[in-house]
Amino acid sequence: MKAVYITEHGGPEVLQYGDQPEPSIGPNDVKVRVRAAALNRLDVYTRAGVRGTRRKFDGNAHIMGGDSAGEVVEVGSEVSQRKVGDRVVVNPRMTCGQCHPCLAGQEEFCPSAGMLGSSRSGSYAEFVGVPATSTVLLPDSLSYEQAASMPTVFLPSWNILVRRGELKPWETALILSASSGVGTAAIQVAKNVVGAKVITTTSTEEKVEKARQLGADEVINYKEEDIADRVKEITGGRGVDVVLDHVGADFWPAATRSLAMGGRYGICGVTSGYRAELQMGIMFTRYQTVFGVFMGRKEDMRQIIDLAGRGVVKGVIHQTFPLEDAAKAHEVMEGLNFFGKLVLTME
Ligand SMILES: [Zn+2]
Numbered sequence: 129m130k131a132v133y134i135t136e137h138g139g140p141e142v143l144q145y146g147d148q149p150e151p152s153i154g155p156n157d158v159k160v161r162v163r164a165a166a167l168n169r170l171d172v173y174t175r176a177g178v179r180g181t182r183r184k185f186d187g188n189a190h191i192m193g194g195d196s197a198g199e200v201v202e203v204g205s206e207v208s209q210r211k212v213g214d215r216v217v218v219n220p221r222m223t224c225g226q227c228h229p230c231l232a233g234q235e236e237f238c239p240s241a242g243m244l245g246s247s248r249s250g251s252y253a254e255f256v257g258v259p260a261t262s263t264v265l266l267p268d269s270l271s272y273e274q275a276a277s278m279p280t281v282f283l284p285s286w287n288i289l290v291r292r293g294e295l296k297p298w299e300t301a302l303i304l305s306a307s308s309g310v311g312t313a314a315i316q317v318a319k320n321v322v323g324a325k326v327i328t329t330t331s332t333e334e335k336v337e338k339a340r341q342l343g344a345d346e347v348i349n350y351k352e353e354d355i356a357d358r359v360k361e362i363t364g365g366r367g368v369d370v371v372l373d374h375v376g377a378d379f380w381p382a383a384t385r386s387l388a389m390g391g392r393y394g395i396c397g398v399t400s401g402y403r404a405e406l407q408m409g410i411m412f413t414r415y416q417t418v419f420g421v422f423m424g425r426k427e428d429m430r431q432i433i434d435l436a437g438r439g440v441v442k443g444v445i446h447q448t449f450p451l452e453d454a455a456k457a458h459e460v461m462e463g464l465n466f467f468g469k470l471v472l473t474m475e
Contacts, residue, residue, distance in 0.1 A: 131253035132454040132472075133189040137177030140458040145451070148189060151249065151257035158210050158260045159202035160218060163272035165251045165451075166195040166443075167461050167470040168280045168309065169399060174246045175458065181246055192454070193472075194220030194244045196251035197266065197275035207260040216263035217275035217433060218251065220244035221283070221423040225261060236287070236425055252454055254474055264429050267437030274436065277443030277469040281309035282432045283424035285317045288372050288394030289324075291428065292419055297323035299369035302359060302386055306330040306339035306347065307467040310374040310397060312444035318372075319343035320440050327362055329355055329379070331464070338467050342444065355382035367391060377401030384410075393418045444468030450475075 131148040153159045171192055174181045183190065197217040200210050210216070222242045223230050229237035244250050244258065266275050289295045301318040305311045306328040318326045320343060328344040330336055336347045348358045359368060367388035373379065376398030384407065387393055393416065411418070435441050446468040449457045457470045 129254040130451065130474075131191045132193070132451060133191045133252070134175055135185055135187070135189050137175065137182065140175070140455040140462070142175060143192070143455040143458060144189075145454065148191060148253065150255050153202060153204050153257040155204040155206040156259055156261070157204045157257050158200045158207060158216075158263060159255055159257050160196070160198045160216060160263070161201045162196050162251050162253060162256055162474055163198040164196065164276035164448075164474070165193045165472045166277040166280075166309075167457055167472070168194060169397065169461070170194065170243065170246060170280070172458060172461055191249045191251075191253050192245050193250035193252035194246070195276050195279045196220070196244075196256060197272040198256075200263070201255070203260065210260045210263060214263075215266040215272070217266055217279065217429075218244065218256065218258050219262050219264065219279050219283070219423075219426065219429045220251075221279075222248070222259060222262055225259070233425065233427070236421070236423060252451060252472060261426065264426075264433050266433065269439070270433065270437050273445060273448060273471050273473060274443045275433065277309070277445055277471055278313070278432060278436060279429060280423065281313040281469070282317070282441070283428055284374070284396035284421050285310060285314035285372065286428045286432055287421040287424040288396055289314060289317050289322060289370060291424075292421060293370040293372075293392040293394050295322045295324050295370045300325040300327060300363055301370045301372065302368040302383060303328040303344070303372045304375045304379050304383060306342070306344060307335045308374065309444075309469045310372075311339075312342060312468045313441070314372045315339065315342045315344050316441040319345075321435065327359060327368060335467055350379075355379065356385040359386035363388070370394065372396070374398075375400050377404050380404040387414070387416055390415045392416070395420045396422065445471055447471075448473050
């Protein structure tokens with residue numbers, strides 16, 4: 129089968145397009161003919177071998193890619209809930225299904241969890257083999273490109289805003305960086321699912337307009353305005369109830385200063401850096417919470433796809449590329465000039 133893989137770490141040029149063996153599946157797995165695979169920041173890290181993704185190749189090729197969607201072409205002997213021809217999206221966070229957290233429905237805490245495309249062979253390929261429990265059936269109304277663009281940006285957004293942060297319709301959320309995949313997902317979850325007031329940040333007037341079209345009530349251009357000052361103005365001095373931060377160190381000082389009494393600060397990424405200074409005095413006197421999430425639960429994924437099928441939320445796709453142009457897509461991702469997701473498509 130055709131696939132995009134690496135045999136060494138490096139820049140976009142180490143991505144190779146060529147033939148690789150088709151995956152064979154176990155009794156609890158399904159084989160999916162991949163129709164679309166979306167890029168995430170983790171893909172760039174995995175390619176470069178940074179942030180804990182460095183691997184020993186020993187002459188073996190590693191197929192990249194996590195988020196993906198396609199149709200089931202083969203089912204393992206123990207699989208009863210999927211059949212050949214099913215349209216599915218793949219949740220790239222693979223859990224064991226047998227440990228205590230997994231059995232308790234808290235599979236996000238599974239100690240042996242891994243990610244498709246980083247800890248195991250991925251989905252930049254014509255076929256991928258995954259546990260049947262890692263797939264969610266797609267409603268007819270949802271395209272493969274749309275579905276593939278959702279898991280890794282919607283799961284943490286849902287986890288922070290809906291489940292852990294318990295954002296309420298009468299509250300205000302600050303979503304950092306509107307233009308990233310997570311930003312575009314989180315604005316919609318906060319606005320369309322919860323019904324909260326949404327403040328977001330971005331860097332150009334064009335992106336400000338796009339963020340407003342997605343549903344943001346207030347957009348702060350951080351190149352021109354101070355985030356904390358503007359948040360204070362917008363909220364009448366009170367601050368925001370929930371911050372969704374996937375940017376990390378660069379915006380931490382301004383974003384923590386923007387948090388209201390009783391505020392919840394959720395972190396799901398540290399693109400700009402992972403060390404920050406915590407003002408402990410403010411945290412305890414203002415009853416604030418800081419928490420981290422990586423992905424989410426299978427049930428979160430099912431609910432997100434259900435809402436996407438009904439048009440409540442959607443994947444915001446900046447550009448699609450044919451699979452063989454994966455290196456071009458990685459180059460775009462390493463620039464800052466995009467709004468939403470970059471998706472690879474297969475014939
Ligand atoms: Zn487990």
